[in-house]
Each structure stands twice: as C-alpha cells, then as structure tokens.
Amino acid sequence: MSESANPQQPAINIEISEEVAEGIYSNLAIISHSNAEFVLDFIRMMPNVPKAKVKARIILTPQHAKRLLMALKDNVKKYEMQFGNIEETDQPIPPMNFGTPTAQA
Numbered sequence: 562m563s564e565s566a567n568p569q570q571p572a573i574n575i576e577i578s579e580e581v582a583e584g585i586y587s588n589l590a591i592i593s594h595s596n597a598e599f600v601l602d603f604i605r606m607m608p609n610v611p612k613a614k615v616k617a618r619i620i621l622t623p624q625h626a627k628r629l630l631m632a633l634k635d636n637v638k639k640y641e642m643q644f645g646n647i648e649e650t651d652q653p654i655p656p657m658n659f660g661t662p663t664a665q666a
Contacts, residue, residue, distance in 0.1 A: 585616045599626035 587603035594600065599621045606613040621629065641647060 587616055598622060
C-alpha cells in the first residue's frame with residue numbers, strides 16, 4: 562500500500578489547565594448563528610432563582626459546528642449502546658422550579 566493511500570495524521574499535543582479540567586456544569590444551552598459562525602452559550606440555572614448566567618460561550622465556524630454535531634451523534638449512539646436509551650422528558654425546558662419548594666429566608 563502506498564503512503565498516499567493511508568497518510569498519517571501528525572500527532573497533536575493537547576494540554577488542559579487544572580481549572581479548565583474541572584469543567585463547568587450547564588443545564589441549558591442556547592445556540593444561535595450567523596452566516597459565518599455558530600455561538601453556543603452554556604447556562605447554569607439554579608432552583609427558584611429567576612436569573613441565570615452564561616457560564617461559557619463557544620464560537621464555532623459552520624464547518625466545526627457540523628463536525629461537533631456528528632461527533633455528538635456518534636457519542637450518544639455509543640453511550641446508548643453501553644448504558645441504554647437516554648429518556649427524553651415531556652417537561653418544559655428548562656424546568657423553572659426544579660420541583661422544589663420556594664426558598665425562604
């Protein structure tokens with residue numbers, strides 16, 4: 562087999578800081594787009610708090626957004642093969658009260 566038939570991709574050395582490795586919890590995402598980019602805002606909503614903050618914003622080219630979509634589809638499929646179907650709920654997204662009583666001070 563010739564080298565051109567199976568070209569080797571160069572290895573990519575990816576580093577992650579300790580802070581970024583901890584991750585950010587998000588229970589809501591808002592996606593918007595223009596002709597040049599997709600913007601993904603990741604939001605954390607808390608029970609009985611009417612105001613939520615964007616915790617992270619990722620801006621992607623349309624090509625990278627499509628690659629992300631395909632990668633997510635592939636990973637969800639693999640997850641469901643290993644752990645079973647991910648059940649969708651009929652709850653409104655997001656559930657504004659989280660099913661908890663209103664906090665009082």
